[in-house]
Every structure is written in C-alpha cells, then in structure tokens.
Amino acid sequence: MIKLPNLFFGIKEDKYLIFDEHETVHFKTVRKKESDIIECTDGKGYYYKVKITQIGKKKSFGEILESKYIENNEKTILNLFAPASRWERLRWLIEKSVELGVDNIYITKTAFSNRDYKDKVEKINMVIRDSAKQCVRFHFPNVDFINFKNIQNYATKNTYFLDFNGQKLPANIASDVSIIVGPEGGFSKEELDFLSSNFNAIRLGNKILRFETAAFVALSYFAIALNKI
Amino acid sequence: MIKLPNLFFGIKEDKYLIFDEHETVHFKTVRKKESDIIECTDGKGYYYKVKITQIGKKKSFGEILESKYIENNEKTILNLFAPASRWERLRWLIEKSVELGVDNIYITKTAFSNRDYKDKVEKINMVIRDSAKQCVRFHFPNVDFINFKNIQNYATKNTYFLDFNGQKLPANIASDVSIIVGPEGGFSKEELDFLSSNFNAIRLGNKILRFETAAFVALSYFAIALNKI
Secondary structure, three states: OOOOOEEEOOOEEEOOEOOHHHHHHHHOOOOOOHHHHHEEEEEEEEEEEEEEEEEOOEEEEEEEEHHHHHHHHOOOOOOEEEOOEEEEEHHHHHHHHHHOOOOOOOOEEEEEEEEOOOHHHHHHHHHHHHHHOOOOEEEOOOEEEHHHHHHHHHOOOOOEEEEEEEEEEEOOOOOOOEEEEEOOOOOOHHHHHHHHHHHHEEEOOOOOOOOHHHHHHHHHHHHOOOOOO | OOOOOOOEEEEEEOOOEEEEEHHHHHHHHHHOOOOOOEEOOOEEOEEEEEEEEEEEEOEEEEEEEEEOOOOOOOOOOEEEEEEEEEEHHHHHHHHHHHOOOOEEEEEEEEOEEEOOOOOHHHHHHHHHHHHHHHOOOOOOOOEEEEHHHHHHOOOOOOEEEEEEEEEEEOOOOOOOOEEEEOOOOOHHHHHHHHHHHOOOEOOOOOOOOOOOHHHHHHHHHHHHOOOOO
C-alpha cells in the first residue's frame, strides 16, 4: 500500500520551526509525539527535517536537523485569475490550483463577482497550505486580490480568457500562461470588450461547464503542457 | 448577465412528467408555480417542455407540451473506473465526470478501496442528476458497481490506468477511451501486474496528485480530445 508522506508546515526562527495551532492539530491527528522526526516546509521552497521538541495546546516547536532549498526548476509561470465568487467553489478552485502547480492566484473582482475576500486571507492561506502539504509542494503559490481593471498589470505573454466565442485550445505552449475565468454570471459587456481587445479568447468546447470546472479543465490542460504536474 | 437555464428532471408517464420530492424542492427554490412552463429531461435523451399542473409536498406533476429526442451525436465513449473510496471524494469525482461528459462510471472495488456503495445508489443518482441538470445534459451517464477482476468486461479499445511508471499522455486519440484510477492507497501488487499485462499505463506528470484530481486531469484531457465537452 502506498503511504503518502506527511508534510508539515512551520515558520523558521533561528534553528527552530514554530508550528501554529492548525499544525499542532495535525500532529495530534497523525499521532506525532515529542522527539519524533518529521518532514516540513516553510512554503517558500525549503525542506526541513525536524525533531519535535514540544507539542503544546496551540503551538508546537521543533528543532531543525537538516534543511535544504528545493529549486523551483520550472521554467514557466502559470497564473490563474479566479473570480471572487461563491466561497465554496472558489475554495475548491484554490485547492485544486495548488495541486496543478499554479504560481499565482489572483482573486479578481468583476462586475458580477464583486465579493471581498480580503478578510478571508487567513482562510485562503490555510486552504493553500493544506493542499500543498497533501501534494508535497515546497513552493506555495502567491495569492493576491485585484480588481478587474488591473488585470493587465499581472497578465503574462500568453493570457487567455474563457469564452464560448473563443478559439480552440492552443496546441503548443512554451512560455508563461495566464488564464482568466469569469464568474457564474459571466463577464459584463464592458469587461468582454476589454478582454477581447487585450487577450486571446479560448473555448474548451461547446457545452456548459460550471465556472470552476472550466477553470480546472483549462488549468490542467496548460499544467500538462508546461510540465507543472 | 448570463442566465443559466433551469433544467428539471422528471419521469414520463403517458402525457405527464412526474417529479419527485427532490425536484419539488427545486421548484420551490427557484419559485416555480403551477401553470409555469419549464424545461425538463428524463436523463435518457429526451427534452420536454412541460406545464406544471400540480406542486405537492412530496411530488409534483406536469403536462408535456412538447418533447424531442436529443441525439447523442458523440462518436466515442469515455468511461471511468473510479475506486470505491472515500465518499466525499468519490462524490466530487462523480459530479465532475458528469460535467466532462463521461458515458459510464464504474465504481470499482479494489484491494485498497473495497467499500460497498450499492446502498448509496440513490444518493449517487442524485449527484448525477443534479450535475447533469446544471450543465444541461440530456443523457445521464450509466453507473455500475464492479469488482476489479471484472474490469476487462467493461474495458474499451484504449484503456489506460494511471501510474507513475507509465508513458506520457497519448497525443492522438480518436476512439473509445477508458480510464482506470486507483484509490489513495494505490493498486496492490497483483492488481498492478494484471493492469500492466492488459492495459496501457499513463502518467500525467511527476508530481503527487490526489486520486480524484488525477482522475479529473486525465478525464478532462480525453474529454477535450474526444469533444466530450
């Protein structure tokens, strides 16, 4: 039976890693005890081998035995502009984006998805952390909250938006890719005009998909093309 | 703002459609009233235009005004062998499979995923129904519960199983495809031997993905190739 690794997240301070309450709960769930040796990351590219020195109620500590920077050997960037829409679907999309190796997640306010998730930063980071731990990613993606009108500042060479009137998926992609996905209600007329004059419209097919499913299909297509998974 | 269609599911009886409790709740949620005209399917390929004649507590009825068989023009079949593993993840995978146009879902007992969901048939059919309604599919996929040793009876010309030792994804696919996905714990040694001697191993990449994410990535890859979405 394949045993999936248990990766833990800690913040480095001197020769120690500090684990917050969420991580402390994880220790208890998988029955880690003081003196156990565990594998950890800081989400910024570091791998740590750590000996747990103290498991508290809300915090735990470990001593770093080994550390190593894991090079991010990927040569390209994959960005997602996700609509600031219903939390459950957005949450799912963030979780899956991490698995698919997305580098930047821009949670974007559009005319028909203008929720403000800035107060959910911690919750979003927790989703990212848990997903990254599961699939053993040492480089967590960056998250930003932006307005639709600022998309251009973050767009990459190949920036696509999903639209039924778009072209088929491009066959060959070798450089950075950004994907812009509209919310359930679609883009407004003005937004579509802006997107059409600045970026490339692509369509996945002719059938209706939920926005987060469409986003996932597009992401996985480019993640395969760019060797992100 | 794009308005997504409301599609309802009913069972045909003579000139009427009968709606069960779940559908009746849906009527109330979207404020449908008696005499309203709605669009429905039976999941077997039929589209019905229906006038609601009675909304009850647990059942509702409608009169068929128009009916039309929607041809399933797809020339190929896409099958998924999904492990009978944790309900939440299986449920999600079933929902997404419907969106991706899968034709048959075989919930497969393997050495490390031997739950029995036969008592969940109704629940599973509800997941399929809700997903199909959302993405407006008139042909619901078929669901079966099988044992690993019977896979061969359901396999198609191109049958792939996901494995880190497999080949890259095939570039060109024009005929029926089946995808076999192992559970979180992977396949047993015996199962892998059987799969290796009968089918083609493919890998999506080199990184760890949860089983349901891997299944989705593979499905969406073939769904694009076979014009299922």
